[in-house]
Amino acid sequence: MDLLPSTDNQLVVRLANGDAKALEQLYDRYVRQCFGLALRMLGDAALAEEVVQEVFLKLWNQPEKYSAQKGKFASWLLSLVHNRCIDELRRRSRTEVALDDPATGSLLDTKPDPDMDPGDKVWLAEQQRAVREALAGIAPEQRRVLELAYYGGLSQSEIAAKLKQPLGTVKTRMRSGLQSLRKLLGSSDLMRET
């Protein structure tokens, strides 16, 4: 009888039991991707650190917020980071988002961190490879619109104003981009629950 957990879902169950070691394992597993996402969106390391801490604290205090119905735990966790960053971006000006800025990178820049645990590094590299390939498979103008929306927290109306393009054009590109990504990523196991 082997009842000892090792998957993300089982670590969340242990965390809900008050097991701080489980939280620590999840932290070690995902902090780099969470911090990388927050840093990419906010461009401010101190703010990014604070966001990441708040997200993991929220996970500790409210583990019941996650359930397997919500998809993979990692994706859900990154969504928390994304939402928190959008809150921060809305709190201040949202005009700093750069397209393909060499300093901040683009949606295609996904090099794994060399100091990571080898197992986690391989896993993360696979996730990033799949997403990178999917993004490379959609049109550049669709990718640009997705970047502004995802990283900048801009609505389609705001994107249209920023790019000085018709709203209908932005909506079409957003919809087409998401549809294409859905097809490209839907066949992979990244979207399946653990």
Place this chain on the structure above:
Amino acid sequence: MRDYRNSRFTFHVSPKVSTVNPEADNNLQEWEAQLADYALGVMESGAAAEFERQLNECRTHVMLAQQYSQVIAMLGYSAPSAEPPMDHKARFMSRLAATSQGAGATDVTSAIPVSVASPAAVPSEPIVGSTQPTPAPITDLGEYRERKRARLSLPALAAIAAALVLLVGGTAFLTSLINKPAQPQLVAFRVQGHGPQPSASAFCVLDTKTNEAFLLTTDLQPLSPQQVYELWWLPAKGSPVAAGTFNVDNTGKARHTAKAPETVAQFTGVAVTVEKAPGGRTPAGDVVLVGNYAVP
């Protein structure tokens, strides 16, 4: 108003399922545009609530929304991963410990010093701030990367720190490292219902000095005279070890004490099963309670 974004992944379709064929829906494209804003979390809360209300009336739209949400969630992998500052984890764990210690204790834990705190009560505000100095804000990622490349490796930093300690005569510091705080005597953790009794629960306290476990159960179902509950020690590898049998009263409560064969630290969890009386040396019945622990 509640934050709709964290609930948008779970949709509940009302019994009244729409029979509209989305392929024939002339407003589908406009609806999908709204869905994109909604799934990206950039729709205003008022509009989002109305959108969600309408969304839940059509199963096909719910499925589309779930797929969009999952795709967008995966965009989190598109950002390059980055190493946070070396002290980030330490600061986070300190903040976590402060949050847990600030939480109120339950009735069961109030009289027992615990080494693994339960988040029984949630502070209304996260504990902000750290006693450690915060590095200056970085204005662009290029500066962050330069700063990262300039960092010394952890072993090198440790060697330099040790040399400095010796140079300034830090024997007191070294002595304090040798005389580390003793392992906490009591370790407490929750044991959750499992299998046929999901609503059962228990609290387990381990005494690391006497290597005993004290189990207090609630809401376990009374058994027939031919059955007993049996406690098991769970090792990291290998078979469970029998830890005695017990029965509950008519309210589902029981107290059971078990002594580990050697030390509690050699195990990583406990479980309770339903067995034929008088119990056995290997578990054969349903698991009804399980919990994990780690002895610091």
